[in-house]
Amino acid sequence: MASSRPAILVVEDELAIVELVSFALKSAGWEVHAVHNTADAWQYLQQQRPQVMLLDRMLPDQSGIRLLSRIRGDRQFNTLPVIMLTAKSMEEDKVAGLDQGADDYITKPFSPKELVARIKALIRRKEPEHAELEMSLGPVRLDPVSCRVLVQDQQIEIGHAEFKLLKFMIAHPERVFSRSQLLDKVWGDHAVLEERTVDVHVLRLRKALGSADYLVKTVRSVGYMLSEK
Numbered sequence: 001m002a003s004s005r006p007a008i009l010v011v012e013d014e015l016a017i018v019e020l021v022s023f024a025l026k027s028a029g030w031e032v033h034a035v036h037n038t039a040d041a042w043q044y045l046q047q048q049r050p051q052v053m054l055l056d057r058m059l060p061d062q063s064g065i066r067l068l069s070r071i072r073g074d075r076q077f078n079t080l081p082v083i084m085l086t087a088k089s090m091e092e093d094k095v096a097g098l099d100q101g102a103d104d105y106i107t108k109p110f111s112p113k114e115l116v117a118r119i120k121a122l123i124r125r126k127e128p129e130h131a132e133l134e135m136s137l138g139p140v141r142l143d144p145v146s147c148r149v150l151v152q153d154q155q156i157e158i159g160h161a162e163f164k165l166l167k168f169m170i171a172h173p174e175r176v177f178s179r180s181q182l183l184d185k186v187w188g189d190h191a192v193l194e195e196r197t198v199d200v201h202v203l204r205l206r207k208a209l210g211s212a213d214y215l216v217k218t219v220r221s222v223g224y225m226l227s228e229k
């Protein structure tokens, strides 16, 4: 499994802004891929899934709003986190962008610091398993940065696949996921894995958690959930 840094797609035609934003995002630890029109943005999305997309409102070939509605209309991309960038601060523009499914809005000129803070907040909100914050449930603590898992303050041995599974489930506690959802969310859409693979990793995860194995619940004929209850 490739462990490349998460990428942010910047769709912006003003090169000065592209430069400013790229510098700020790279300094904050992201990969940046910049394109300058909606056609190139769409093409990029056919090959890669960025963690977040920053979308300028006014682009040379088509408006950012048009691209946004195309993205939201596509099952493959409708959960992609999108922040609109706009030179206009008019209330009606914000409403139009949010109506089309933008997750957040930032008005130019903005400070790079504010942009980074907004992106982090959006990731925490939409994809908590990708936010690099420590997460915990009951006696289990998971640190996504050091990839360590502690049970009652003791570090445990855990395999890579089990770590990813735990990371996803601890970010969404008290929610049942089917085997196919877990395959999709943890191993990605393109994984050629059978559903019983999930059972194998759940078994290993329980073993790795030792005394905290009770957190991993089997929900009969549905799937699995992480729960303290």
Ligand code: CA
Binding pocket: 012, 013, 014, 056, 057, 058, 059
């Ligand atoms: Ca523009």
